[in-house]
Amino acid sequence: MKVEIWSDVMCPFCYIGKRRFEAALQQFPHKDKVEVEWKSFQLNPDMQTDPNISINQYLADVKGWTLDYARQMNNHVTQMAAEVGLTYNMDKAVVANSFKAHRFTHLAKKHGLGEAAEEALFKAYFTDSRNVDDDDTLIELGVSIGLDAETIKTTLETDAFADEVRYDIAEAQQLGIRGVPFFVMDQKYGVSGAQANEVFSQTLDKAFNEWNQQRPAIQVTDGPTCGPDGNC
Template sequence: MKVEIWSDVMCPFCYIGKRKFENALATFPGRERVDVEWKSFQLNPDMKTEPGKSINDYLAEVKGWAPDYARQVNDHVTNLAAEVGLEYNMDQAVVANSFDAHRFVQFAKTKGKGDEAEEQLFRAYFTDGKNTADHDVLVALGTAIGLDEVELKSVLSGNEFGAAVRQDVYEAQQVGARGVPFFVLDRKYAVSGAQSSETFFAALEKSFGEWEKENPQPLQSLAEGAACTPDGICN
């Protein structure tokens, strides 16, 4: 069964939601038959990469908040992240457009490394204070998970996978995603936001139960012996 997750690297609840979903999936009996696919979603496509600007100042500008209030909001999400074992250093976060980061993930998906790429990006942005729009940073993250350095540099230097990013954004609109994280299970059920692991587990149970009825697991042979086939051959 496929679970699609729309997210953006700059969304603090996306990383938290990732962990909560992973915790639920880790204890789910049918986890070996669940395929997770990460999908692109840009919260602010027009964002300019500004390494010298603090995330608090950025939020104050775009949302009209006072800098102190922006800091309080980030402190709050930092505490929520800590509850699931994540370390957020929001004062180090780099204001960066996420389009190339999404292209990086799209490329990684073709190599079976989508989940690893998402994890690297989230940690780079929220924990390590790295510029996730910088191609050198993305190449370093990619090689750390086994992606080919030359191939990745070639992808980032051009426009490859840009169409895949835009397709995901379009699909998000079609499935009703108005924000992220947004989880779609078997294209039947949706879970919006960084819900509790219990909520994710219940959603997995419901969607997987229905999916399994339509996709029964083949019987596994425990032993084979002499038998006759419908065509009359016995051996």
């Protein structure tokens, strides 16, 4: 059964939601039959990368908040993150457009490293205060998860995987997704936001049971065979 997750690297609830979903999946008795695929989403496609301003100031300017209120909101999500074992350093987060990071993720996905890329990007942005729109940063992250440095460099210097990112975003719009994280299980059930573990567990159970029932049973006609023990 497939679980598709739309997220953006700069979304604080996406990293928290990732941890809560992982906790639910770890306890799921059929986790070996669940395939997880990460999808791209941009909360602010027009964001301009600017390491010289704080994320608090950026949010205050864009949303019309006071600087103090922006700090309060970021302190709130920092506390939520701590509850699932994550360390957020929001005061040091680098304001960065995420489109290039999403292209990087699609490169990693092509090599079976999509999950590792998501984790590396989230940690880089929220914990390590790295610029995820910077080529050298992405190359370093890619090498750390097993990608080839030259392949990453070549990818980032072109528009490779840009169409894949746009396709994910368009697909989200078709599904009516307006915010992330958004989890779609077996293309039937959606979970919006960093829900409690129990919500993920219940939805996993429901989606898997229906998926499992719909799989056609194999009709077997017996005949002469050889077994792994060598008996024929």
